[in-house]
Amino acid sequence: MKRIITLALLVLCMLNVQAQCPLKNTAFQDGEKIGYELYFNWKFVWVKAGSAIFLTNKTVHKGQDAFRSYLITRTSKSLDNYFMMRDTLTGVFTTENVPLYYKKSAFEGKKYRKDEVWYDYSGGRVSLTQRYQNPAGQVTSQKHTSDDCIYDMMSLMQRARNMNVDDFKKGQKKYFKMADGDDIDDVFVIYKGKETISMKSGNTKYKCLVFSFMETEGGKDKEIIRFFITDDANHLPVRLDMNLKFGSAKAYMISSSGLKNPNTAKTK
Numbered sequence: 475m476k477r478i479i480t481l482a483l484l485v486l487c488m489l490n491v492q493a494q495c496p497l498k499n500t501a502f503q504d505g506e507k508i509g510y511e512l513y514f515n516w517k518f519v520w521v522k523a524g525s526a527i528f529l530t531n532k533t534v535h536k537g538q539d540a541f542r543s544y545l546i547t548r549t550s551k552s553l554d555n556y557f558m559m560r561d562t563l564t565g566v567f568t569t570e571n572v573p574l575y576y577k578k579s580a581f582e583g584k585k586y587r588k589d590e591v592w593y594d595y596s597g598g599r600v601s602l603t604q605r606y607q608n609p610a611g612q613v614t615s616q617k618h619t620s621d622d623c624i625y626d627m628m629s630l631m632q633r634a635r636n637m638n639v640d641d642f643k644k645g646q647k648k649y650f651k652m653a654d655g656d657d658i659d660d661v662f663v664i665y666k667g668k669e670t671i672s673m674k675s676g677n678t679k680y681k682c683l684v685f686s687f688m689e690t691e692g693g694k695d696k697e698i699i700r701f702f703i704t705d706d707a708n709h710l711p712v713r714l715d716m717n718l719k720f721g722s723a724k725a726y727m728i729s730s731s732g733l734k735n736p737n738t739a740k741t742k
Contacts, residue, residue, distance in 0.1 A: 495572060495633075496568070496570035496572055497570055497633055498570060498636065499541075499569060499570065499571060500636055500734070501636045501708055501735070502530055502541075502635060502708075502734050503530075503732065504530070504532040504732075505531065505732035506528075506530045506731070506732040506734070507528070507530075507729075507732055508727060508729070508730045509525065509527050509528075509727070509729040509730070510525060510526040510527070510727055511674070511725070511726050511728050512524045512525060512724075512725050513726070514553075514723045515723065520724070521552075522550055523549060523550060523723065524548050524549040524550045524553060524559065525550070526545065526546065526547040526548070527544075527545075527546050528544070528545050528631075529546075530542070530632070533566065535566050538568065539568075540567060540568050540569065541566070541567055541568075541569065541632070542565070542566050543564070543567075543631065543632060544562065544563065544564055545562070545563040545627075545628065546563075547559060547560075547561045547562075548561075557583055558582070558583060558584075559581070561578070561581065561582070562579045563576075563577070563627060564577045564578075564579075564628065565627070565628020565629050565631070565632070567628070567632065567633075571632055571636060572629075573591075573624075573626055574593055575590075575591070575592055575593065576589070576591040576626035576627070576628055577589065577590045577591075578590075586607075586609060587609060588655070589604075589605070589607075589654045589656070590655055591603070591604050591653050599620065599621055600619070600620055600621075600623070600624055601617065602617065602618045602619070602620075602658075603615065603616075603617055604618065604653060604654070604655050604656060605655055606654070606655030606656035607655075614656060616656065618653075618658060620651075622651060625650065625651065625652055625653065626652060626653050626654065627652065630652060635708065635710075636709075637709075639683060642683075643665065644667045645664065645665065645666075646664070646665045647662050647663070647664050648663055649661070650662075661688070661689060662688055663686060663688065664685065664688060665683070666686055666700070667683075667684055668681065668684065668705060669684050669702065670741060671702050671712070671713055673727070674726045678742055679740070680702070680705075680712050680739045680741065681704070681705045681706075681741060682702035682703055682705055682712065682713075682739065683702070683703045683705050684700065684703075685700070685703070686699070686701075687699045687700075687701065697717060699715065699716045699717065701713070701714045701715070702714070704737070704740075706735065706736070706737065706738040707734075708735050708737060708739075710733075710737075710739075712726070713725070713726055
């Protein structure tokens, strides 16, 4: 569930240029806070499953001005009896969205895992140091160097929001690379067009860009999630429709504060 939520926030980040891949930040600022409610479909009934919060603040990383973002996901007390989830993702990246550090601490069920990624840009290429701790406490590490842009969940989330989608065509596919503690995945999204959607209460509507996040499994492309991002300068993910192994789920944005730009996609 946590992985799907984070992937949903990545949607627009798909350029393959020089290794550092700087991109001017126009979408977020210090002090931004976004809240979500999560719902599972349980025997044809939608039940509240938990919450998530996304925070961004200014920081200094090795003497360099930067941003630090957190995504914190928690299951509700009622769901904890069946499956407890306490996950925290941390990303540090430059003011031009170049990733510097990533960590995912995941406590799911009774298992704890940790992923870390460090980035170095010496010589005009990106060099990654990746480290993964499995539930048994065993740690593995590896290094990877590339001429391509490589991101993690957190840096992709924020870079995505700064992309210009004016030239996107319905049905267009975009590909990108995403790293964690022990792997680098090639994934893609499909642009589905524009739609005005209602939130769970029915009292709020947003003009959105619609995307499908796809993975290839057994030689076949499978839609993992369909997500709805505000059609304005903030590019806020306001609704996520998820296909899970054990059913379906939805996430709704319930609050936002500290936004850099006016929320012009809200129509009601």
